[in-house]
Structures are given as structure tokens and as C-alpha cells.
Amino acid sequence: MQSLSYSKLFYGLAMLLVSLASSTSLFAQGGNLHEQSEVYVAPTDPLVQEKLKVWGDQKFGMLIHWGVYAVPGIIESWQLCSEPWLERPEGISYNDYKKWYWNLSSVFNPVNFDPDQWAEAAADAGMKYVVFTTKHHDGFNMFDTQQSDYKITNGPFKNHPKANVAKYVFEAFRDKDFMIGAYFSKPDWHNPDFWWDKYATPDRNVNYDIRKYPEKWKSFQDFTYNQISELMHDYGDIDILWLDGGWVRPRETVTDEVRAWGAPIPEFSQEIDMPRIAEMAREAQPGIIFADRTVHGPYENYQTPERKIPDTKLDNPWETCMTLGNNWGYVPNDNFKTSAKVIHSLVEVVAKGGNMLLGVGPQPDGLLPPDALPILAEIGDWLELNSEAIYGTHALDTYQDGNTWFTANDKETFAITLLEDGKEVPKSISWSGNLPKKGSTLRLVSTGQKLNYTLDGNTVSVQIPSEIRKNARAALAFSFKN
Template identity: 60%
Template sequence: MFSKILWTWVILIAFAFGAQAQNTIHPTSSEYEYPTDPKVVEKLEHWRDQKFGILIHWGIYAVPGIVESWSIVNEDWINRRDTTQSYEDYKKWYWGLSEKFNPQGFDPTQWADAAAKAGMKYVVFTTKHHDGFNMFDTQFTDYKISNGPFKNNPKADVAKYVFDAFRDKNMMIGAYYSKPDWHSQYFWWDYRATPDRNVNYDIRKHPWRWNQFVKFTHNQLNEITSNYGAIDILWLDGGWVRPLETVNEEVLSWGAPIPEFSQEIDMPKVAEMVRENQEGILIVDRTVHGPFENYRTPEQGIPAEMSPDPWESCITLGGAWGYVPNDKFKPSRKVIHLLIEIVAKGGNLLLGVGPTADGLFLPEQVSRLEEIGAWLDVNGEGIYNTRAIETFKDGKLYFTKGKANELFAILPLEEGEQLESSISFEVNDPKKGSKITVLGESQSLKWKSENGKTVVSIPKNLQKKLSGGAAIVLKYEGN
């Protein structure tokens, strides 16, 4: 029986890991490689229009409410307070959670409804995290949701029902898949100790075993992209599984050990296979810069500058990716401000929301998502289908550009902040005679050019009406 003290301690690991990653955006000198396949280009540009998605981490780690997978790694930053339990016993306990994972309340329609009300346009769902527990009905291992106490439930093939629910909301579908698999004997071999996150044997000495792992990985990716309807995004996590020659300063900055050999799963073959199954599918081989990283994915933070290349910040709604008890969720105003900054800098926001062990979003999560959606219902024109411009910011104002050359000036407002009688900016001038409006309001605003600035007057009725909101958006035609 795993003690409550240890449960609490591992919960703390979740927040520590989140804090470790928060606002840490690793610089890289590697140039982005824009895809050449026209079908991939078409889907990529469509994805760039969507701006806002949901990332759902759900697995056996939801049962005790602890950090996903990482507590079974034997690295210095992982601490387990209960020193009476051996590392091997802990791993057995963790993997044994599969026998307790029986989410009778599993309701993907609730998830999809909440995401749609939030204004989200795509989903990325964890088909398998690093711990190797599969949330789809794979035929290549028994370690899966459809083989435990949930196996007789009509929705036992969880990924199918998640993807179907989000397709019903006309969302793009993304499959998260972990390249490392710590449960597989072809990755963490019981014959050896498991000193860190990497494969625990020398691939050069045991090529057969690694080839079996590569075959297993390809078989599972073939299943995901063959058996689950239209998949738009293959989101590959576990960037330490990569060719040795691609290890760069960014990878070294993680502080994880680097083996002296490649952990190569033959990405060219993976790409060929999944694109035969799903024409134009986006591949996101996270942090492995090159032809199989169709967009980049900074985690728990926002880059300092605008980038014209496709990218997406993945940021949690609370303090953890998955469900943990008593998590503290960001106010909707904070998420809206993150979304504004990310979009103005050229990115998308992928917001992490973790369901409970019973398979439901908490009321607090749902209410936050509804509040975000209420703002986007009025102001989404300044977010969706826009692109970034070099002069993306002036003071507190962020700017985006629509496809018909319209410009949007977005002013975030803090809690209790009052709108002033005017808004001024020195960049992105309106065209002479341009009409300036506030999204959601019909009246035209008076404006003038003065000493190199555009000064927009805000009448008292709008100052009073809009001061309580998270942000206001001005729309106008630019020069």
C-alpha cells in the first residue's frame, strides 16, 4: 500500500517539474525547415489559423493524482520522501496502477463540449506517455486501458471515443505519442538497472533489442494513423530519443545524461508510413529540429520575440499537466493574456487540461474554459486566422493582422483596471480615413494622428462598459 505521505510528495514533484520548465524557452540557432509537400503545407497553414487548442494528459497517473510518468525516473531532480520503499518497489507500484484505473465516468463529450465553448479549435490527446501505458487498443502490448478493469466498458478503446467526440466539434485531431517507453522490455530492459530516462542498455551491443523497439514503435504509430479515423497531427514527445548528431545546446541545457550512441527510431520511415496512412499529416518531432518538426513547441513559457515560423506554446491551465488534487488553476484573464501575446508573436496556444481518474473535467476547469470562450466569442476576429507582424507590440498594445489587410490592436486589461479616455500607439498607423471600431461594438471611434502617434478616443460609455473585461480589441485598416 503506497503511503499518503508519498502520494503527497510525488504530487509536489508535479509542481516542481512545472516550475522548472516555466518560462524556460531554450534558444536555438537551428533554422526551421518549412515543409515542401503541398498537402503538409496546406494543413500547416490551416493549423496556424486555429490559434487555440487543448492538450489532454490522461493515464494511470490520474489515479493517485501525481505527475505523469516522471516519478519512475531515477534522476537527481526526482525526490521521493518515503525512503523505506525501494526504487524497484516504487516502479512496481506505479505500473500496478493499471489495475486500479477504471474511469466509469469517462465522458469525452464533456471534454469536447468544454473545449468548444472555450473557443478551442484542435485537440492533442495522449495515446501513450513515457510510462508506456496505452490509452488506445494497441495489439502490440497488453499494457493498455482496454486490458484492465475498464476492458468491458463500451468505451474501452479510449482514444477512439476522444477523437470522435472532438471531430463532432469540427476540431483538428492530434495524437500525442511518447517515443520512449519505460514499460517496454525493449527500452528499459529488466536485465539492467534504469539509471535515467534513456534506453538502459548500449544499443551498439544489443542491436537486436533496439531493432525490436523500433519495430514496436512503428507498429503502434501505424495503428494510430490507420485505425482511428482522420488524424491531423502526430505530436511526438520524448526528445531525448533522437539521432546523436542532432544533440545540441538546447538538449544539453535539459541537464539529462546523453548516451554515446543514437536512440534512432528511423523518422524518415515513420514519416513515409504515417503520410501513406494520413495524407498531409503534420509531424511534430519535438525539439529535433529538421524536416520532421513541422512546428516548434516551447513548453510552459513564451519566446521573447516574434517568429514568422510556425510554433505553439504548450502551457498548463493549472500547475500540472495531468490531474492532481487541489491544483490551482490560472484565472481566465491570465490565459486570455497568454493567448494574446502568443498569437501576436506568431504562435498558437495549446492549453493543458487534465481529467480526473474518473474521466471528467472538474467544474473549476470547465468554468475557466467557458470564461475564455465568452471573451473569444466577441473578440476572436482579432485572434483566429491572423498572422504576426514585425511591429507586434507598442507599450501594452499587441497587434495582429488579418488576411484582408485589416489590423487589430489588442489591449490587455488587469483586474480592476479602468479604460482611459484614449489609446495611443506609434506603430501600425491606420490608413487615412480608416474606420476604427471596438470588436463587439458598432460605433466608430474618433481618432487622429498627433506627433507621430495615433490617438484613439474612447467615449465614456465604452470606458464604463469595457473596463471589467480581460482585453479590448480595436479593428481598423492599416496603411
């Protein structure tokens, strides 16, 4: 009788949540955003410095959120949390909702799982690294952890030859020469040593006072250490450990910046013992980059502003993470950005000295959404022609003039003018601030074609031939010596 009632509950809620998908997109951007850190501590390990430089030259990566939340197509994990910015369906108690959510693992069966399709699409988009969600805050593990039974290898997918999902995702992207990132949530709402069922779950934090139950918190620390150790030792070369859940942090690192998030902050420290984890991880994976998001100190090797681009150029390593649609994971009928919008964002990010990590959520069957594929391909088409102006470049002090952005490498400077959708490309394009040397050749990056230009004081005007204007899309990149 219980299984029948939960089956009815599952399907009823699934239909309701699918119908609410558009509203889900609205609150998905609420109180779960990680703001950009304001403090940066540079790593001192030469191997980390070297890998960080390689990563900084990659410029463009794919962030993949995939878990049980893909089945009904809802916001990842967050509806389990009781905070004011969140909404849940009417007519169901909170405890019943949690039981329904946890039970999604019994029907998550991605029989079409194809990590090669994902890697191919990312490569076609011009991406160079991947960050895959091995575990989100809901505690469902997308790898064959031995620390928990709440995992992809313990449900209807367990007999599939690629049931150990993370292993095959990492292998598929390694085959495309991608840098490999493992996303791991520090909070784990399914673990009774984080959310103890003795108490209610009022917010995202651990729901008991760890000062009164230090042995319980030590059990959670060991659990976290052991899971990360599995990822570091059993899944091949890992370049990035991308730790989400920045509210799980030492109490002494909480600043006014962190308080400004609006997230509840307990009086006690939620320290998972990063020094111990870091020592183990770097012994197993020398030079691995840590992205302990917003936790200022030696384990935040780069900063991670979320869903936005910083207002100005940053001199520290950083990465904007944003979504292709409105959501990180799969939501039916999501509104995807155009390829031009993504290209424009990427150009701005790179000109300001950062990388861009673009979120694409696979469907519950294991394939990428079909509507996303042509957009990714169009981005890749532009990047293939204009790669010189993006990969391996650095920011300049003068990084923008209007809708023209500047990047440079050791040999050349690049001016990238963003084009408005539906607007006719002008016969000439002008900018100030970074000018060709007198007598220098100015060329179109995509074709190598030399272009005529004139200099008038601190302004250069480039003549754009008609054949270029007819075929131009998204942005025009120019190269010159300055």
C-alpha cells in the same frame, strides 16, 4: 498476500502523494521541459504545407494528458525516472515504487469518462484543435494497441463501451470540427526493449548500450512503428502526430542547444527510424503534420517551446504549450490561471506568430475538473466577441507597443490592449507603430462600434466611452485599415 500488501502500499502512497500535490507542482517544471528549437527545416510536401497553414490559422488548441498518473494525482510518468531534479516519497525503495506505479493500471477505472464533455468545454473555450496523449513515457496506452497488454482496455475499464479511449476522444472532437492530434511518447519506460530489467534505470534514456544489443533496439523500433501504424490506420483522420521525448533522437542531431537542457545524452544514437514511420504515416494520412519535438529536420514541421512564450516574433510555424494549472495532468487542488491570464498569453502568442496549446488534465473518474470549466467558458466568451483579431491572422513586424499587441489579416489590422485585473479602464488608450490610415474608421471588434480617435505624429489615441469601460474585461481589440 502479495496483492494485499500492494493494496496497502497503493493507498498509503496515494494519500501521501495527494498531500504532496502542491510540492509536486514545483518540481514538475524541472528537467522535463522541451526548449524551443533554434533550427527549422520547412516541409516540402504541398499537402503538409497546406495543412500546416490551416493549423496555423486555428491559433488555440487543447492538450490533454490523461493516464494512470491521474489516479493518485501526481506528475505524469516522471517519478519513474532517476534524475536529480525528481523527488519520490521517503521510505520506499525505487523498485517498489516502480511496482506500485505500474500497478496503478489495476485501479484506473474512469467510470464517468465523457469525451463529449471535454469536446464541449474545448469548443466553449474557443479552441479549434486537440492533442490527446495516446501514450506517455510510462508506456501506459490509452488506446487498444495490440503491441502491449499495458493498456486501458486490459484493466477494470475494459468492459466499458468506450474503453478504447483514444477512439472516442478523437470522435467527440471531430464532431466539433476540431483538427485532431495524437500525442505519442517515443520513449517507453514500460517496454523491456527500452528499459531492460537486466540493468538499472539511471535516467530517461534507453538503459543498455544499443550498439551491443542491436537486435533488442530493432525490436523496439518495430514496436514503435507498429503502434504508430495502429494510430494512423485504425483511428480515423489524424491531422497531427505530436511526438514527445526529444532525447530519443539520432545522435547526429544533438547540438549545444540540446545539451543545454541538462538531460543525460548517451554516446549512441536512439534513432527510432523516423523516415520509415513518416513514409507509412503519410501514406495512411496524407498531409499529416509531424511535431517531432526539438529534433531539427524534416519531421519537426513546427516548433514547440514549452511553458513559455518566445521573447520575440518567430517567422517559423510554432506552438507554445502551457498548462491551465501548474501541471499537465490532474493534480488535486491545482492552481488554475485566470481567464484573463490565459487570454493575455494567447494574444501575445498570436501577435508573435504562433499558436497556443493549453493543457487541461481530466480527473481519474473521466471528467474535467469542475473548477476549470468556468475559466474555459470565460476565455471562450472573450474569443467569441473578438474572434476576428485572433483566428486567421498573421504577425506584423511591429507586433507590440507596451501592453498593446498587433495582429492582421488581408483586410484589417487589429490592436489588442491588455487590461490589468482590478484596474480601471482608462478613458483613452494610446499606441504607436501601427496607425489607422488618414480618414480610416476605427472600431471596437467586440461590438463593431465606431470610436473616435486622434493622431499625433506616430501615436494614436482612442477615446473609450463609459459604457465600454464599465463592461471591458481582459482585453480590448480594435480594428482599422492601415
